[in-house]
Amino acid sequence: MNVTARDFYLGHTLECGQAFRWRRLGDGGYEGVVGRAVVRAAQTGNILTLTGAPARTLAHYFQLHEDLAAIVRTFPDDPHMRRAVAFGRGMRLLRQEPWECLASFICSSAKQFVQICQVVDSLCRALGEPFEAGGRNEFAFPAAGAVARATHGQLWACKMGFRAKNLLAAARLVDSGRVRLETISAMDYPRAVEELMKLPGVGPKVADCALLFGWGRQEAFPIDVWIERALRRLYFASQRHVTRRRLVEFHRSYFGPYAGYAQQYLFHYVRNNPQSLAAAPR
DNA sequence: AGCCAGGCTAAGA
DNA sequence: TCTTAGCATGGC
Numbered sequence: 001m002n003v004t005a006r007d008f009y010l011g012h013t014l015e016c017g018q019a020f021r022w023r024r025l026g027d028g029g030y031e032g033v034v035g036r037a038v039v040r041a042a043q044t045g046n047i048l049t050l051t052g053a054p055a056r057t058l059a060h061y062f063q064l065h066e067d068l069a070a071i072v073r074t075f076p077d078d079p080h081m082r083r084a085v086a087f088g089r090g091m092r093l094l095r096q097e098p099w100e101c102l103a104s105f106i107c108s109s110a111k112q113f114v115q116i117c118q119v120v121d122s123l124c125r126a127l128g129e130p131f132e133a134g135g136r137n138e139f140a141f142p143a144a145g146a147v148a149r150a151t152h153g154q155l156w157a158c159k160m161g162f163r164a165k166n167l168l169a170a171a172r173l174v175d176s177g178r179v180r181l182e183t184i185s186a187m188d189y190p191r192a193v194e195e196l197m198k199l200p201g202v203g204p205k206v207a208d209c210a211l212l213f214g215w216g217r218q219e220a221f222p223i224d225v226w227i228e229r230a231l232r233r234l235y236f237a238s239q240r241h242v243t244r245r246r247l248v249e250f251h252r253s254y255f256g257p258y259a260g261y262a263q264q265y266l267f268h269y270v271r272n273n274p275q276s277l278a279a280a281p282r
Numbered sequence: 283a284g285c286c287a288g289g290c291t292a293a294g295a
Numbered sequence: 296t297c298t299t300a301g302c303a304t305g306g307c
Contacts, residue, residue, distance in 0.1 A: 017288060109289040115305075116288080161303035166290080203290050224288040243297080267288075 001055045005048040007068040009090025010041055016091055016268040017113050018213045020104050020120040021141070033124070034061050035097065036140045038133040052133070063095050063216075074256045080234045081262065083276070084269035091268060093261060094213065098181055099174065100141040101214030106167050106201040107160050108209075115159075122158035126150075144181075147171035166201025173199055184211075189219050212260040221251050221259045222267075230270045233277050 014022040014030050022032035029042035029049075037053040039061075050058045059065070068090070075081050107123070108116045120141075127146045128139035147155070148171040155164035173179045179199055184192050192215070196207040208222035223231075228247065235250065236242045255262040270276055 105288080110287050110302090111289095111304085112287050112306085156303095159304075162301090163289095163303085165302095201290065205289060209288075222288070225286090226288065245296095271288080 001050055001058065003048050003050070003059075003064060005043075005046055005064065007072075007090055008043070008046065008048060008092060009088075010043045010048070012088045012091035012268065013062075013094065014041070016088065016264060017271070018264065019094055019096060020113075020117045021124075033138055033140065034058075036129065036131050038136075038138050061095055063092060066092065068092060071258045071261050074258050075262050075265070076254055076256065080230075080269075080276075081265070084262075084265040087273065088265045088268045091265065093216075093264060095216050096214050097141070098184070098210065098214035099144050102181070102196070102199075102202070102206075102210040103141070103144075103147065103167060103171070105206045105209040106170055106199070107163050109163055109201065109206070119158055119160050123147075123155070123160075126154055126158055144171045144174040148175035163201060166199075170199040170201055184215060189217060192217065193220075208260075212263075218258045218260045219252075221255065221263045223247065223251075224267070226270050227263060227267055229277050230266050 010030060014032070015024075019032070021034075022030050024030055027042070029040060031038060031040050033039070034053055035057065037057070039050065039052040039058065042049045048062075050062065053061075072085055075085065103123075104116065104120050107119045111119070124139040124141055127142035127150055129142070129146075130137055130139055132138070147167060150168065150171075152164055152168055155168055158164070160167065174181060179195065184195060187195060189211070192211055193204065193207045196202050196210060197204070202210075205222050205224055208220040211217040212220040212222060223244075231247050231251065232242060235254075236247075251259060251263075
């Protein structure tokens, strides 16, 4: 389908680190697996061309109904956020399948984006349901049950290192129904975090990523090493010994109703402009 | 060679 | 409650 998408930039959206199954094609477009479909995405000006899955599915995945300008207007008006918004203009948050998102981020601990993509790809090839698309064999992201029934060795072979044990145990808790992902949506934010953190390998950061990118919970604000650096150097530059708790209190009161969105702009900005953290600008 | 990567966890102060 | 080492592996 073709859609007119205002304030939408595919490049930032698919390369900002929120999803791990997209690759850029030679023509500037992108290809990725969404559910059991291979989706192609391309952009010319503000015309977005999305093919490979039902329009409904695509509209939901890409959150086409969201009014980005309205979201950005809720961000705090400070020099850092202005730079982040200018740099990442058109970046959107996707809505990924919750288990896939959660499992991917369990694999993400202390790894870089490229390596996470490799691990996820290996995992899909090893345990995901195969399907045919465009004459090629593709693999869906493996359901929790498929991961639960795998061996530690199979996961280890996907190069996830010490995360293999966590993913296996988490998949078993989900598959057995001891942790029910379907119930997360109905929980308030603190309860949802608490529930997800019952899974091994899921701490505050991974829980927030899953809630933000998989469940669309905008109040989730993942604090990774980059965001922590950004908060400390950009917003607490003159202060020594700022506790983690203080950072959490700050972001909850400062970034507004779309804090998770703001976080992603900040993350993408500092991640791609490390010099912005070298010496805190004023 | 040594440090760091979209962290989590258990142990010890 | 806060801090730290260990956990695997690869890239620089």
